[in-house]
Amino acid sequence: MDRRALLASMLAIRAFEDALAAHSDAGFQLYSSGEEAVAVGVCEALRPVDQLLSSGRSIGPALARGLDPGVVMAELLGRADGPCKGKGGRGHLAQPGAGFFGAHAVVGGNLTIAAGVALAMRMQRAGGIVACIFGDGACGSGALHETMNIAALWKLPLLLVCDDNGWSISTPREAALAARSPADLAAPFGIRAASVDGMDVLAVRDAAAALVAHVRGGAGPAFLVCDAERFSSHSTATRELRSPAAMDAVRARCPIQRLLRTLRDAGALDDAAFAAMERDAGEAAARALAFAERSPPTGVDEIGRDVD
Amino acid sequence: MSTEGAGKVFFAEAIARALRESMERDPRVVILGQDVGRFGGAYREFAGLHARFGDERVRDMPVAEASMVGVGVGAAAAGLRPLVSITYMDFVTLGLDPLVNYGAKLRYKTGGQLAAPVVVKTTAGAKGQGVAHSQSLEAWLVGVAGLKVVAPSTPSDAYGLMLAALAEDGPVVYVDHKRLFPTAGELAHAPAPVPIGRALVRRSGGDVTIATHSYMCRVADAAADRLSAEGIDCEIVDLRTLWPLDVATVAASVARTGALLTLEEGQLACGIGAEVAFRVREEVGRMRVSRLGAARAPVSGNPRLEAATLPRADDVVAAVRRLIDAKANEP
Numbered sequence: 001m002d003r004r005a006l007l008a009s010m011l012a013i014r015a016f017e018d019a020l021a022a023h024s025d026a027g028f029q030l031y032s033s034g035e036e037a038v039a040v041g042v043c044e045a046l047r048p049v050d051q052l053l054s055s056g057r058s059i060g061p062a063l064a065r066g067l068d069p070g071v072v073m074a075e076l077l078g079r080a081d082g083p084c085k086g087k088g089g090r091g092h093l094a095q096p097g098a099g100f101f102g103a104h105a106v107v108g109g110n111l112t113i114a115a116g117v118a119l120a121m122r123m124q125r126a127g128g129i130v131a132c133i134f135g136d137g138a139c140g141s142g143a144l145h146e147t148m149n150i151a152a153l154w155k156l157p158l159l160l161v162c163d164d165n166g167w168s169i170s171t172p173r174e175a176a177l178a179a180r181s182p183a184d185l186a187a188p189f190g191i192r193a194a195s196v197d198g199m200d201v202l203a204v205r206d207a208a209a210a211l212v213a214h215v216r217g218g219a220g221p222a223f224l225v226c227d228a229e230r231f232s233s234h235s236t237a238t239r240e241l242r243s244p245a246a247m248d249a250v251r252a253r254c255p256i257q258r259l260l261r262t263l264r265d266a267g268a269l270d271d272a273a274f275a276a277m278e279r280d281a282g283e284a285a286a287r288a289l290a291f292a293e294r295s296p297p298t299g300v301d302e303i304g305r306d307v308d
Numbered sequence: 309m310s311t312e313g314a315g316k317v318f319f320a321e322a323i324a325r326a327l328r329e330s331m332e333r334d335p336r337v338v339i340l341g342q343d344v345g346r347f348g349g350a351y352r353e354f355a356g357l358h359a360r361f362g363d364e365r366v367r368d369m370p371v372a373e374a375s376m377v378g379v380g381v382g383a384a385a386a387g388l389r390p391l392v393s394i395t396y397m398d399f400v401t402l403g404l405d406p407l408v409n410y411g412a413k414l415r416y417k418t419g420g421q422l423a424a425p426v427v428v429k430t431t432a433g434a435k436g437q438g439v440a441h442s443q444s445l446e447a448w449l450v451g452v453a454g455l456k457v458v459a460p461s462t463p464s465d466a467y468g469l470m471l472a473a474l475a476e477d478g479p480v481v482y483v484d485h486k487r488l489f490p491t492a493g494e495l496a497h498a499p500a501p502v503p504i505g506r507a508l509v510r511r512s513g514g515d516v517t518i519a520t521h522s523y524m525c526r527v528a529d530a531a532a533d534r535l536s537a538e539g540i541d542c543e544i545v546d547l548r549t550l551w552p553l554d555v556a557t558v559a560a561s562v563a564r565t566g567a568l569l570t571l572e573e574g575q576l577a578c579g580i581g582a583e584v585a586f587r588v589r590e591e592v593g594r595m596r597v598s599r600l601g602a603a604r605a606p607v608s609g610n611p612r613l614e615a616a617t618l619p620r621a622d623d624v625v626a627a628v629r630r631l632i633d634a635k636a637n638e639p
Binding site for chain 1: 338364369370372374375377378379380381382383384385386387388390405406409410413415416417418419420421422453454455456478
């Protein structure tokens, strides 16, 4: 994917979330805005045969993985045409057939699962690797340490991606993790790690590609830490405690504006072309929303289906 | 299913045989857990499997139950059929997140795209090992939509329920018991899977129905022998599966006897007995009913305290007599 395509991918996520947030029935959401470069850069390093797992902050990862925005929007709005028939929602969005094994809304809860998926894929000679995106809030959980231990012992084809937005809802990482950086956690297990500016999609892409090559080559797991920013509060149900000045500083790191500057400075994109890209992203989001609104609400008879 | 000779086998042998046959038939079946490899399991229930199937399919894991269950559930979601061995049921608490929050919900939350065909095998019950190695927590798991729970009481059912559990397309918790491992029983010449969701009348009698499971079937049987000598005939229904519960079999028995005693080794509060009694009452209407379970106390490793905490045959005899007396006192 060239740099313009990476920009388009980030714009698509931003526009999708803006359209969802403006919807009268948006429901309970955790937005990825600000963290688009992490999902887009990591997915750029993956192949169709690979599987991606994410935390409950799933919209960016799912769209970056290439899921159809219309069916994703349908899932988020509780419609029958969502890949999970509207039963999983954002917290449990999944479409394994498209390489998105799924979100799981328990902090740290998808990590041991990802190790199991990696084990199964290797035993079945599926040829792919597994990437799991989780927040820095999961770094204090035993699940991460158990997962790193077993993944390193068994040399599992697993890329762990810490989307480090610095906050566990209201608790700053400095108050939640004794290690200086999440990347330091990998060292005792002999896991190769890298830290990048998570607002620089090109840096994320390059670091992810190097670690994916390591994992794909059979050398065992790898750990990528992306220093990112959350542009809104933890969720639509959560208060924002950061000051307006702090939020200005956060937004100044915008990954979309950053790549735009790079491309503009290189003479690869002018303002008119960028405006056209923004317009395209907005129209795609509007189409996704229209598709979701046409989709029937999930029927309550679904509570009796696929239970056991 | 099996081509080996009929005859008596110990409980652990029945489990190992079911696993070996399942693994020979289905390359997706793997074993994960603590001490499952060369050691062969805490009760030798995995004996010979590592030698037969190797490191790849019989995997010792660190003593970290959250990852044991999580890796098993994740591998199941991605196409394997793992059995995860959690040595004692007390330690299932450490693996509840992936089991309860992921595995039990996976088929539902993905709209049928994924499922988690995993068996979590664990050993419940008290045998002198103390407050954190003795619990029978199966009632907790019955409260989770998406989980099935089985608890065999004989080697034949240990074999048949293991085959059935490994063939299920969703998570099954397979609960055996420390005091059942020394027991032996007949295994048919061609033993078959035991369907999940079917109770079995172990002993016929017309006076009182005792609904129970796992090792408590043997306690009930000892009590029934003594009561028989006084002319009281107990019917013992071995639940075998705790979810989905075979209410019909218990209700049919209670319809004949008019009296139900539930017996379990776990706590009475929100227990298996409470569930069985209420649902049987819905089916049969009027009945005499009583429950027996552990005292509201941790299960100490001190043998005197342990014995005093758990239901004994004496308690069963007394409870059955009270149910008989209640009939005599009915208007």
